[in-house]
Amino acid sequence: MDETNQVIRTLFMTLTQLVQGFGFTLAIFGLTLLFSIPLGLLICKGRMSKIPVISLICRFYISVLRGTPLMLQLLLVYFGPYYMFRVSLGNDYRFIATIIAFSLNYAAYFAEIFRGGIQSMSKGQYEAATVLGFSKSQTYFKIILPQVIKRVLPSVSNEIITLVKDTSLAQVLSVTEMFTRASAAASKQVSVMPFIVAGLFYYAMNLLIEFILNRVEKSMSYYS
Amino acid sequence: MSDVNNDIVLEIKDIHKSFNKLEVLQGISMEVKRGEVVAVIGPSGGGKSTLLRCATTLEKVDAGRIVIGGDVLCDEVDGHLVYCDKKLEKEIRSKFGLVFQNFNLFPHFSVRRNITEALIHVHKKSKPEADAICDGLLKKMDLEAKADEYPCNLSGGQQQRVSIARALATNPEIIFFDEPTSALDPELTKGVLTVIKELAQEKMTMVIVTHEMSFARDVADRIVFMDGGVIVEEGPAYDLVTNPKQERTKAFLAGY
Numbered sequence: 001m002d003e004t005n006q007v008i009r010t011l012f013m014t015l016t017q018l019v020q021g022f023g024f025t026l027a028i029f030g031l032t033l034l035f036s037i038p039l040g041l042l043i044c045k046g047r048m049s050k051i052p053v054i055s056l057i058c059r060f061y062i063s064v065l066r067g068t069p070l071m072l073q074l075l076l077v078y079f080g081p082y083y084m085f086r087v088s089l090g091n092d093y094r095f096i097a098t099i100i101a102f103s104l105n106y107a108a109y110f111a112e113i114f115r116g117g118i119q120s121m122s123k124g125q126y127e128a129a130t131v132l133g134f135s136k137s138q139t140y141f142k143i144i145l146p147q148v149i150k151r152v153l154p155s156v157s158n159e160i161i162t163l164v165k166d167t168s169l170a171q172v173l174s175v176t177e178m179f180t181r182a183s184a185a186a187s188k189q190v191s192v193m194p195f196i197v198a199g200l201f202y203y204a205m206n207l208l209i210e211f212i213l214n215r216v217e218k219s220m221s222y223y224s
Numbered sequence: 225m226s227d228v229n230n231d232i233v234l235e236i237k238d239i240h241k242s243f244n245k246l247e248v249l250q251g252i253s254m255e256v257k258r259g260e261v262v263a264v265i266g267p268s269g270g271g272k273s274t275l276l277r278c279a280t281t282l283e284k285v286d287a288g289r290i291v292i293g294g295d296v297l298c299d300e301v302d303g304h305l306v307y308c309d310k311k312l313e314k315e316i317r318s319k320f321g322l323v324f325q326n327f328n329l330f331p332h333f334s335v336r337r338n339i340t341e342a343l344i345h346v347h348k349k350s351k352p353e354a355d356a357i358c359d360g361l362l363k364k365m366d367l368e369a370k371a372d373e374y375p376c377n378l379s380g381g382q383q384q385r386v387s388i389a390r391a392l393a394t395n396p397e398i399i400f401f402d403e404p405t406s407a408l409d410p411e412l413t414k415g416v417l418t419v420i421k422e423l424a425q426e427k428m429t430m431v432i433v434t435h436e437m438s439f440a441r442d443v444a445d446r447i448v449f450m451d452g453g454v455i456v457e458e459g460p461a462y463d464l465v466t467n468p469k470q471e472r473t474k475a476f477l478a479g480y
């Protein structure tokens with residue numbers, strides 16, 4: 001009996017710790033999406049710019065951010081200011097650096113996804129809108145973007161689901177998100193149980209996200 | 225920029241257009257009077273689409289003069305080509321309609337929204353006004369039941385009629401058609417041609433690029449035969465089809 005009690009108590013403790021960390025996980029997830037999607041659109045516009053310098057810079061950006069480990073980018077953003085300029089940005093900077101690195105990294109992926117979507121649009125859509133008198137921004141926001149959103153949704157969904165799991169990388173900056181806490185609990189308890197519970201959390205979150213994304217996809221399936 | 229004649233809806237004077245080194249339009253001139261229907265025929269690659277695209281602001285000419293509905297889109301001033309400003313360009317765009325070979329309807333909009341969107345957001349009509357215009361046009365196109373459908377659920381012929389309604393909605397002075405039936409199965413072609421014929425009877429000014437010779441002969445007032453970037457021959461529709469003067473026209477028409 002005593003042993004079962006002990007197990008339940010440990011499990012409960014682990015749960016409490018993970019739930020506390022889950023707030024950070026959610027924050028990293030939400031803020032990254034909030035910043036990386038608009039930034040991705042901007043970089044995508046730059047990448048498709050007719051001005052060679054801008055296009056080249058955006059190409060280089062995308063290539064580097066996609067071509068190097070996110071973990072390395074996290075460390076660079078966090079330690080960079082200190083090693084390069086000897087400025088110390090305090091303890092809060094751990095979290096801020098995490099959001100910056102994640103947003104910069106995911107923006108690169110989103111930029112390429114958006115570019116694929118925009119380039120898949122037929123020239124005829126722009127031309128029809130032009131001769132009807134729509135302005136450039138009307139054409140973009142009324143005609144092009146809604147269709148692009150539908151086209152890129154599957155790829156964007158992929159990135160969103162990957163992001164849920166990638167939030168665990170914030171551990172390298174000791175941000176006390178869920179995975180950091182799971183690791184700590186696991187080594188303290190000398191047990192894999194915290195990892196399994198954390199895994200269930202990630203999986204449950206992704207199930208929910210998948211459900212929502214499916215609904216969104218369905219809501220756009222009225223045309224093809 | 226002067227000499228504007230109100231009875232002439234479209235004036236094109238000696239326009240030239242090259243893509244890289246290829247001169248696709250080598251000095252084209254034509255005038256279209258109010259209420260006139262002009263068919264443009266000719267072999268593929270002859271520059272017919274380019275001519276329409278230059279007249280509809282989708283391409284810029286290298287030289288020449290284009291006047292639509294009394295507004296000068298471009299002209300030669302002291303030997304230099306001058307295009308009008310953005311404001312006038314927008315104004316000019318409200319004076320013509322363009323019907324594409326492959327419709328180019330907006331797939332994410334219902335039939336109704338395809339027709340009313342520009343009315344509401346470009347021409348600042350109220351929703352009820354726009355809806356009334358839309359209903360009238362759909363009736364004319366025999367598509368009353370399709371207002372709430374999406375383009376993907378319509379046949380090609382129905383989609384083309386929606387795109388004609390969309391082009392008509394803003395009450396343009398002239399409509400350009402670029403091979404409006406070329407993407408359609410033969411049995412769907414008829415409905416579209418019937419609609420265009422009705423527009424001709426209502427004295428709608430139209431320029432129609434087409435490969436439907438009997439349609440051109442019967443519906444157009446005038447036919448322009450284009451080949452190699454020049455107008456080879458033009459004349460009253462019936463005469464040109466039944467009694468062409470130029471060898472190239474004869475050879476072309478022999479294929480039909």
Ligand SMILES: Nc1ncnc2c1ncn2[C@@H]1O[C@H](COP(=O)(O)OP(=O)(O)O)[C@@H](O)[C@H]1O
Nearest residue numbers: 243244248266267268269270271272273274275
């Ligand atoms: N955007 C473009 N860039 C390069 N060449 C073009 C372009 N548009 C048309 N052309 C060329 O111009 C010529 C005339 O084309 P087009 O006006 O489409 O003829 P048509 O409509 O009579 O078949 C063709 O040789 C075509 O390849």
Ligand SMILES: [Mg+2]
Nearest residue numbers: 272273274403
């Ligand atoms: Mg053509």
